[in-house]
Amino acid sequence: MNKRSSWALPYAIFLVLFVAMPLLLIVMYSFQDASGHFTLSNITKFFSDRDSLSTFALSLEVAIENTALCILIGYPAAYILADKSLNRSTVTVVLFILPMWVNALMRTLATAELFTMAGIQLGKGTLLFGMCYDYLPFMIYPIYTTLAKMDRSYAEAAADLGASPFTVFRKVTLPLSLPGVASGVLMVFMPTVSTFAISEFLTNNKIKLFGTIIQENINNSMWNYGAALSFIMLIIIGLTSFIGRKDNAGAEGGAI
Amino acid sequence: MVKKIFARLYIAVILVVLYAPILFIAIFSFTEAKSLGNWTGFSTSLYASLFSGQMQNSSGLISAVNNTLIIALIASVIATLLGTVAAIGIFNLHGRKKQAIQFLNNIPMINPDIITGVSLFLLFVFLHFSQGYVTVILAHVTFCTPYVVLNVLPKLHQMNPNIYEAALDLGATPLQALRKVLIPVLRPGMFSGFILSFTMSLDDFAVTFFTRGTIGLETLSTFIYADARKGGLTPELRPLMTLIFLIILVLLLVINIRQAKMHKANV
Numbered sequence: 185m186n187k188r189s190s191w192a193l194p195y196a197i198f199l200v201l202f203v204a205m206p207l208l209l210i211v212m213y214s215f216q217d218a219s220g221h222f223t224l225s226n227i228t229k230f231f232s233d234r235d236s237l238s239t240f241a242l243s244l245e246v247a248i249e250n251t252a253l254c255i256l257i258g259y260p261a262a263y264i265l266a267d268k269s270l271n272r273s274t275v276t277v278v279l280f281i282l283p284m285w286v287n288a289l290m291r292t293l294a295t296a297e298l299f300t301m302a303g304i305q306l307g308k309g310t311l312l313f314g315m316c317y318d319y320l321p322f323m324i325y326p327i328y329t330t331l332a333k334m335d336r337s338y339a340e341a342a343a344d345l346g347a348s349p350f351t352v353f354r355k356v357t358l359p360l361s362l363p364g365v366a367s368g369v370l371m372v373f374m375p376t377v378s379t380f381a382i383s384e385f386l387t388n389n390k391i392k393l394f395g396t397i398i399q400e401n402i403n404n405s406m407w408n409y410g411a412a413l414s415f416i417m418l419i420i421i422g423l424t425s426f427i428g429r430k431d432n433a434g435a436e437g438g439a440i
Numbered sequence: 441m442v443k444k445i446f447a448r449l450y451i452a453v454i455l456v457v458l459y460a461p462i463l464f465i466a467i468f469s470f471t472e473a474k475s476l477g478n479w480t481g482f483s484t485s486l487y488a489s490l491f492s493g494q495m496q497n498s499s500g501l502i503s504a505v506n507n508t509l510i511i512a513l514i515a516s517v518i519a520t521l522l523g524t525v526a527a528i529g530i531f532n533l534h535g536r537k538k539q540a541i542q543f544l545n546n547i548p549m550i551n552p553d554i555i556t557g558v559s560l561f562l563l564f565v566f567l568h569f570s571q572g573y574v575t576v577i578l579a580h581v582t583f584c585t586p587y588v589v590l591n592v593l594p595k596l597h598q599m600n601p602n603i604y605e606a607a608l609d610l611g612a613t614p615l616q617a618l619r620k621v622l623i624p625v626l627r628p629g630m631f632s633g634f635i636l637s638f639t640m641s642l643d644d645f646a647v648t649f650f651t652r653g654t655i656g657l658e659t660l661s662t663f664i665y666a667d668a669r670k671g672g673l674t675p676e677l678r679p680l681m682t683l684i685f686l687i688i689l690v691l692l693l694v695i696n697i698r699q700a701k702m703h704k705a706n707v
Contacts, residue, residue, distance in 0.1 A: 192529025192541055195522055195585070199544040202582045206559030207547070209566055261454055264447040274700065276451065278692050283458050285688040289645060289664045290681050293673065294461035297477045317457065370550065378552035381645060381665055395554050402558055402650065407565065414558045425550050 210418065213411035226412035236397060240416070243394035246308075247377040250315045251323075254372050255365060257316065258323035262364075265324070266331035277328065280321050288318060292385045306388045314386040315376055322375075323368040330364030331357075373424055378417060462685055469678035476673060490676045501674055504663035508642060511573070511659060515580035516637035522581065523588025524630050528622070530589065531596040545590075548583045556583055557650030564651065571653025579651040580641045587640070588633030595629040 217223045230236050264270050265277055283291065295314045299306060338360065342352045380395035394417065401410035465476070469487070473480040530541055548556055560579045564571050603625075607617040623630075645661035652662065667673050 189529055189532035189534075189537075191525050192533055192537075195526030195529065195589075196541055196544075198522065198582075198585075199541065202560065202563070202578065203544050203547050206563040209562040210555075210559050213562055257454065260450060264451055267447075270444055270447045271451070275693065275696055278696055279455055280458070282689060282692060283462060284643070285639060286462055286681055286685050287660060287664060288643060289661055289668070290465065290677065291461050293664070293668055294465050294476065298461060298464055301477050317461075320454070320458070374550065374552045378554040380554065385668060395552075398554060398558060399649075402561065407562065410558065411562060414555055417552070418555060421550065421552070421555070 207418070210411050210414050213408050214415040215412075216408055218408060226409050227415075229409065230412060230416060236413070239392055239397055240394050242391070243377055244420075246311065246315070246383075246393065247373050250312055250319065250376045251369055251373045253312065253316045254320055254323040255368070258320055258368065259327055259365070262324045262327035262331055265328050266334075280324055284321055289381055289385070292318065292382050296385050296388070306386060307390060308387070311383060311386045311391055315379070315382065318382060319372045319376060322371040326367040326371065327361060327364040330361050334360050370425060374421060377420065462681075465678050466682040466685070469682045472675075474672065474675055476678065486675055487679045490679045500658065500663065501676060501680070504658045504660050505680070507657060508659040508661075511576055511580060511648075512638050512641035515577050515584055515641045516634050518577070518581050519584035519588050519637045520630055520634045523585040523633055524592050524626060526585070527589045527592035527596060527626075527629075531593060545586045549586050549590075553583075553644065553646035554650075557647040560647070561650040564653075571651055572655045572657055575651045575653065576648055576657065576659075579647050580637075580644065583644075583647060584637035584640060587636045588630070591633035591636065592626050592629040595626045599625045 214226050215222055215224065217225065230240075261280075265280070292314060295317060296306060296310070299310045299314075304310060334357070339352050339356050342356045343349070347355065378395045378398075379393060380399045383391060383393040384396060394413070398410055398413045398417070401407075401413065468476055468479070470482055470484065471479050472483045472485050526541075526545075530538060530545075533541065551559075556579070560575070560582065561571075563569075564575050569575060599622075604617055604621050607621045608614065612620065643661070644659075645665065648659050649662055649665070652659075658666070664673065664677065667677070
């Protein structure tokens with residue numbers, strides 16, 4: 185028994201080397217100057233630079249709006265797909281995932297080109313639409329899976345006991361589907377807050393998001409400042425996944 | 441009934457929007473114009489030049505496609521092997537050690553690509569490891585393996601632990617027991633982990649972008665990115681994307697219809 189637990193050892197070493205150490209290096213580089221001495225200047229540079237701060241705020245805003253939009257559009261879609269009386273074929277579900285297999289950059293470029301052809305100016309509106317387009321399947325799929333696995337007898341029991349369809353949804357179906365929404369939020373919010381190529385294409389380089397500044401700094405050999413910006417993003421990610429996990433635990437507790 | 445029509449309509453509208461850009465690429469793969477969205481009459485010449493390799497940027501595009509496939513194949517094979525062995529180990533671990541390794545295993549899945557990319561870039565810089573093919577593959581293994589672990593672990597939980605012990609009691613060597621008992625049980629999980637790894641590796645852009653170094657290694661994603669920044673995509677990308685999409689569409693439909701049939705036969 186204990187012998188086979190040692191099979192985890194190679195992967196444990198791999199994880200320390202390729203996951204833990206690189207993250208520690210982000211922290212280390214963000215508190216160093218180019219010659220390797222300890223400094224806080226990278227962090228203070230970010231907080232005193234109005235451009236970086238406003239880009240950061242805009243990225244958060246776009247990510248929050250995009251996540252909200254994905255829930256708003258994706259939840260009803262997932263609900264319909266999971267409802268056996270409305271949709272009986274699994275092929276429809278596959279159709280929602282299929283576009284993800286076509287290179288995301290190529291799809292984004294085509295979306296931007298479609299906007300230009302329709303005479304719509306590239307800007308924040310097209311950015312939100314394009315991002316929602318790119319990430320919607322990531323929202324629909326987890327919600328669909330939790331709804332499809334859900335025990336329908338809870339909802340039936342509530343209806344039998346006199347709850348109106350709306351009350352059944354609000355008090356039973358919605359709370360039970362929250363874990364799916366939480367993982368959807370994680371899968372949509374994280375990538376949108378950090379995206380770089382997609383935002384460049386969708387706004388014709390007019391709008392810069394946080395990911396773009398990280399990429400520019402790293403590519404221009406400003407590793408320390410790039411690392412500091414990544415470190416700030418890591419903190420945001422840590423907070424979001426912590427809140428997400430808490431929500432998740434609460435929803436599961438409520439179900440029992 | 442009204443509810444049903446409304447639901448169908450809603451799904452249809454979303455699907456139309458989701459497929460519009462892909463359809464757009466597919467339609468404009470049948471015209472010669474250099475820039476996307478410019479129709480200069482029906483022509484299959486882009487397909488012809490894609491297959492004959494007679495195009496302006498041909499060596500670039502073809503080697504980008506080759507690199508993408510080779511990297512995805514090697515990375516997902518390594519990830520499947522590493523992840524399966526790891527899952528067996530994790531399954532037999534307890535307490536703190538198990539929690540710690542599962543915590544680390546979750547990080548690459550939660551991290552956005554850019555963080556994974558930048559952090560690995562810093563690692564290779566720190567270790568003075570010259571970046572190229574090897575570092576891209578290592579990076580892809582890093583973000584693929586967690587998904588293999590997550591796909592294999594449930595199979596271990598579903599398995600009756602006595603079967604493996606019984607095989608050993610009946611005189612099988614651990615290696616035989618592994619090959620004849622454990623692997624067949626884990627195979628579906630390994631397979632879905634492999635497919636997931638392969639597709640994520642194919643589609644990756646950010647991690648490759650940061651770990652490929654300066655030797656001029658291009659995958660399909662980085663090729664498209666560089667192309668778009670230069671202004672104007674290589675026109676042959678249109679037929680290429682159309683073909684990739686059609687192949688995946690047919691594969692998925694066949695798999696799904698077959699699964700549905702098997703399901704019906706079982707019921």
